[in-house]
Amino acid sequence: MNSHELSNLLKNRLNDWFNFSRNPIYGQVTTVYNELPYVRTMHLYELTPRGSLIFLTSTHSGKWQHLIKNAHVAICLMNADYGQILVEGSALLHTRQTNLALTSLYWENYLEESWQNFYISEDSDVLKETIPSSFGIVEVVPKTWEILEINKIDFTKGKRKKYILQEGMWNVNQLPII
Secondary structure, eight states: OOHHHHHHHHHHHHHHHHOTTTSOEEEEEEEEETTEEEEEEEEEEEEOTTSOEEEEEETTSHHHHHHHHOOEEEEEEEETTTEEEEEEEEEEEEOTTTOHHHHHHHHHHTOOHHHHHHHHHHSTTSOTTSOOTTEEEEEEEEEEEEEEEOOSSOGGGOEEEEEEEETTEEEEEEOOOO
């Protein structure tokens, strides 16, 4: 399966399961620090055409500091009526200093004014017209996806597949439901 096909499958699941085009998705994001897992809930802002997941956060946060030291990330998106999507991958960290075009895109088009004011308040020496250095983008580049589709009538009739990136293609493995 190529990346475009998988991206379309995932966009369909996100739209069908979460109504992602209209509603926000909050997922459990796990980082590793000092060999211990740290789990927190984060707002998923976008699934890019390349299949990366975009989260926005403060560069002063613990998660940002964890990702600087260890870029490995695991994510769980769950809807009890439909199933769960698990993602493992590496985080690319972006700020205005490293990728002004990308940070401008998310700053101007995705953040409500209250969130912009929050990031501005973290950098008191920044002009309101400037993207503060405290605004960061976490781009998770997946290496594996696992999709569990729940059959609410008979759990054993659900489907579970794992997609593993190998040599630029996504290999699909059917997994046991239990």
